[in-house]
Amino acid sequence: MKGSEAKMTGFMEGADKRFVIPVYQRKYDWKYDNCRQLYEDLKKIVFDGRSSHFFGSIVSAVVPNGSKIEYHIIDGQQRLTTISLLLLAIRNLIAQGRVMTKNGKLDEQISQRFLVSPWASEDDRIKLRPVKSDRDALVKLFGDEEDYDCSSNLTINYQFFYEMVAKEEIPVADLYAAIGKLEIISITLDQGDNAQLIFESLNSTGLALTEGDKIRNYVLMGLPAQNQTKYYDTYWAKIEKCTANDVSGFVRDYLSIKQQVTPTMSNVYQSFKTYSETAALPVDVLLTDLLRYARFFEKLLTCKSGLNEQRLDDCLYRLMRLEIVVTRPFLIEVLRLHQDGKLTTDDVLKIFLITENYLFRRNICEVPTNALNKIFLNLNKEIIRYDNTVDNYVSKFIYALLSKRESGRFPNDEEFASALAEKQVYQMRGKYKAYLFERYENYGTIETKDVYMHLDNNVYTIEHIMPQHLTPAWTESLGTNAAEIHETWLHRLANLTLTGYNPNLSNNTFVEKRDAKEGGYKVSGLKMNQKIATKSTWGLSELKERNEEMVKRAMEIWACPETTFVPTEKEFDSCTLDDENYDLTGRGIARYSYLNIEQPVTSWTDMFENVVKFLYQKDKSVLISLAFNSKNNPELAAYVSKDESDLRSALKIDDNVYVEKNTSTTMKISILRRIFALYEADPMDLVFYLKDSESKKTSEISRYEIRRRYWEYALPIIQAQHAHRGTYSNCTPTTSNTESGFFGINGFNVSCVANYDKARIDFYLGSTDTKKNKDAFDLLYSHKDDIEEELGVSLEWDRADTYKASSISYALNGVSITNEADWPRMAKFHAEWSDKICEAMLPYLQDVNSMRLQNIARAFREWAMARSDVDLNIAKCNRTYTRFTTPGMTAILPDLLDAPSGWNTNNHYFYEIINRNGKEAYIRFAISSKNITDEFRTICDKINAFNPIKMGKEEWLWRIPFKTSNISIPEDISQDIIFKSLDLCLDEIHVFEVDLAEKMKT
Incomplete structure (x- = not known):
């Protein structure tokens, strides 16, 4: 191998040279930005007066061919092709008279020196010979413009250069001179050089090769020259076509199937090399197998199963639209089993439909997706392992999914129905919204509509029945609680439909x-609008009715599967190191699996010792550094040491490296999580298989019950802490491990998380707009030091660049939701720290008006809490409404037990402090008629007789018999002024109540 410095033009010059791009090379694919960068670099050479500019390296194998010298370009074809296109653009512009130069024959000079051999035959004149798919496009660029192949990347980049040169931002002669200053390292290979190894070691400055490119080179470059074209045409070109040139993604799935471990995308090439060398298959056998799997991959990409089953192809299309790729290894195996005659077409259809239901139910229930990769990676193996056969495959498949727990679970009907009913559907990601409405419109009918296409083309849009902005007419029709109904129901499924006439509505x-004659629900051709068209009004009762209907329909569309299959041998419960919510109290371990290698153990200590020693052998520097520099990681300092005497019961890993082993199971898991983080290892790769325990506390039912009981205990404490802001006012106890509070910024919330080994606060930035989330995170992070100084603690900042959402967290370790003795400490932590974090974060995120409205609402609530003669209902307060009752009015309108009002309370009235615009406020007296008794209705009628409302109706839902005088809110939101003003309003209320009580006696 010989290397030397050279000018790019010097390398290209010579009528006897031909530059051949071998068939195993990728297509030319420099992008617009690459070309623009090159052009900007050339401008800098001119403007800065630079004498040279390094342009990277070109590696070639010189192959004499008669009177010609062929340079087979091993690396650098992107640079060589791009410079050729730029020179061709200059030549053509000069020849056409579009740009002028003092050298009247510069176009001929460029052509004969760098682009063509003028004395060669017609089919051999062009010196650059790209791969076949690019060659025709290049030839056409030397001809008439009307013949150009505009779909080719060569043509696109040629036209970019053509347009830039035509602008003459720099004189064409200067541009040509700048090209002459580009320097390269020209590396030519001797006959005995290993082109592949040299290629891999290059630090190229050009466009990086994809993992698929490297694999192609690895496979084909090792073949004799005469076989390279044959194998490329027979196998590789077909693989590229089947995978739509996503060879990297396909090989990643292929390796996941073959090795049961998913490589990172950046490590696909190395993983493939390892697999190929280990399998030691002949090249043609390996390529035959790759091509077979590529054809299965193609079926998933094109949504054409080839099984003559339209329902399956439709399902494939829906899965493709959801863009979930972690299922591919499993679904490819299902297609392979069908081709092998092990599964029927009906089996395949059922598996794909159930997979679709599983994925969508999880999305609606917001089950974390981190478990999906491992679930689908191992699913085929798990199904077969039940009885070592593929018999009864579908039933075993259903059992496998239904047996998953926590982050792997298949949400049951109760969880799915509850989540769907309350889901802010309009704020879901667009692909899930499109999927949901397509299913509602087309499920169960052959008279389908192309909902996807119409949404893509903006023919259909998602319509809010109750609009996003309430008009006076809508406010009146919704009644006294209009704002709360609007806030609660606006983006829920019950209030959404499809229309092709959104601007008209x-x-x-x-x-x-x-x-409406055009686009009205009555004349709509959409099935989902037919029932809406039968309604005379649209309010709370209609929303609840439609909500119930939509949820019922969802149970049909995304039905939960059933199976009678039960393994002959009981399956161990399993969880991964990543499962924070799994309670291991009282659970023994039977075995563990790391990187798909299973190991039986007798105790958690055995597992802990094996895993730590395995990681240590992988990279000793991590634990050695930790042992000798404990200050770098204070959380682990108490558990890892260079001195055995520092620990209570030291596990010797190596000389001068000891780890504490006298810890609880929970602490061992916690230590492992932190060590995995240091090793950048995936905690999902470590799987524990658990023994049953008679004393275990947490069956699935009791786990959810524990959570509900904890939130019943903790939520009132949290709500009281947030009473000034109302962040958690609409929350009720759930069976989730998380309660989220909202503060008026769409998609952002503060969450209290209760786990089996810690309590945590998450400040969650999770709107549908990724840029909004990242911008908010970056803004907060720019004030990190100030925020953490204000709080007095260090927070965990997770921008999560590969995900839509970002988060900022703080945790209390060493507590468990299963231990009721920890509940007071956990609830205090959740209440105080969720409030502190909001106080520290929100001033950076909320606009001036939002902050003003929030601070006014806070003052109103603090006034109510300071008064002994009013009873504030924190749970029913928000930024607009501060609700309370009084002893005087409760004596007139007593509570009705087991007859919830429109606020879902026993009391059927509230005094509401209204805070709409931040300038004026007042207190009004509101009554709900929902579920009232005849006796109560009689009292209400008497009140109305004494204080008639303007729009009294016999059938009424809400009444506002009384309101106080308006109060002005000072600019500085003076608490003293607000308190005095509200005291005057309360005086008016007391006068009203005394007068009303006297009148009611008559």
Whole structure:
């Protein structure tokens, strides 16, 4: 191998040279940005007066061919091709007279020196010979413009250079001179050089090769020259076509199937080399197998199963639209089993449909997706392992999914129905919204509509029946609680539909939307609008009715599968190191699996010792550094040491490296998580298989019950802490491990998390707009030091660049939701720290008006809490409404037990402090008629007789018999002024109540 410095033009010059791009090379694929960068570099050479500019390296194998010298380009074809396109653009512009130069024959000079051999035959004149798919496009660039192949990347980049040169931002002669200053390292290989190894070691400055490119070179470069074209045409070109040139992604799935470990995308090439060398298959056998799997991959990409089953192809299309790729290794294996005659077409259809239901239910229930990769990676193996056969495959498949727990679970009907009913559907990601409405419109009918296409083309849009902006007419029709109904139901499924006439409907009243001649619900061709068109009004009762209908319909569309299969040998429960919510109290371990290698153990200590020693052998420097520099990681300092005497019961890993082993199971798991983080190892790769325990506390049912009981205990404490802000006012105890509070910024919340080994606060930035989330995170992170100084603690900052959402967290370790003795400490932590974190974060995120409204609402609530003669209902407060009752009015309108009001309370009235615009406020008296008794209705009628409302109706839902005078809110939100003003309003209320009580006696 010989290397030397050279000018790029010097390398290219010579009529006897031909530059051949071998068939195993990728297509030319420099992008617009690459070309722009090159052009900017050339401008800098001119403007800065530079004498040279390094342009990278070109590696070639010189192959004499008669009177010609062929340079087979091993690396650098992107640079060589791009410079050729730029020179061709200059030549053509000069020849066409579009740009002028003092050298009248510069176009001929460029052509004969660098682009063509003028005395060669017609088919051998062009010196650059790209791969076949690019060659025709290049030839056409030397001809008439109307013949150009505009779909080719060569043509696109040629036209970019053509347009830039035509602008003459720099004189064409200067540009040509700048090209002459580009320097390269020209590396030519001797006959005995290993082109592949040299290629791999290069630090190229050009466009990085994809993992698929490297694999192609690895496979084909090792073949004799005469076989390279044959194998490329027979196998590789077909593989590229089947995978739509996503060879890297395909090989990643292929290796996942073959090795049961998913390589990172950046490590696909190395993993493939290891697999190929280990399998030691002949090249043609390896390529035959790759091509077979590529054809299965193609079926998933094209949504054409080839099984003559339209329902399957439709399902493939829906899965493709959801863009979930972690299922591919499993689904490819299902297609292979069908081709092998082990599964019927009906089996395949059922598996794909159930997979679809599983994925969508999890999305609606917001089950974390981190477990999916491992679930689908191992699923085929798990199904076969039940009885070592593929018999009864579908039933075993259903059992496998239904047996998953926690982050792997298949949400049951109760969880799915509850989540769907309350889901902010309009704020879901677009692909899931499109999927959901397509299913509602087309499920169960052969008269389908192309919902996807119409949404893509903006023919259909998602319509809010109750509009996003309430008009006075809508406010009146919704009644006294209009704002709360709007806030609760606006983005829920019950209030959404499809329409092709959204601008026509806009904020019209419901009757106008229903009866519009163009686009009205009555004339809509969409099935989902037919029931809406039968309604005379649209309010809370209609929303609840439609919600119930939509949830019922969802149970049909995304049905939960059933199976009678039970393994002959009981399966161990399993969880991974990543499962924070799994309670291991009282659970023994039977075996563990790391990187798909299973190891039986007798105790958690055995597992802990094996895993730590395995990681240590992988990279000793990590634990050695930790042992000798404990200050670098204070969380682990108490458990890892260079001195055995520092630990209570030291596990010797190596000389001067000891780890504490006298810890609880929970602490061993915690230590392992931290060590895995240091090793950048995936905690999902470590799987524990658990023994049953008679004393275990947490069956699935009791686990959810524990959570519900904890939130019943903790939520009132959290709500009281946030009373000034109302962050958790609408929360109720759930069976989730998380309660989220909202503060008026769409998609952002503060969450209290209760796990089996810690309590945590997450400040979650999870709107549908990724840029909004990352911008907010970056803004907060720019004030990290100030925020952490204010809080007095260090937070965990996770930008999560590969995900849509970002988060900022703080945790309390060493507590468990299963230990009721920890509950007071956990609830105190959740209440105080969720409030502190909001106080520290929100001033950076909320606009001035939002902060003003929030601070006014805070003052109103603090006034109510300071008064002994009012009873504030924190759970029913928000930024607009501060609700309370009084002893005087409760004596007139007593509570009705087991008859919830429109606020879902026993009391059927509230005094509401209204805070709409931040300038004025007042207190009003509101009554709900929902579930009232005849006796109660009689009292309400008497009140109405004494204080008639303007729009009294016999059938009423809400009444506002009384309101106080308006109060002005000072600019500085003076608490003293607000308190005095509200005291005057309360005086008016007391006068009203005394007067009303006297009148009621008559």
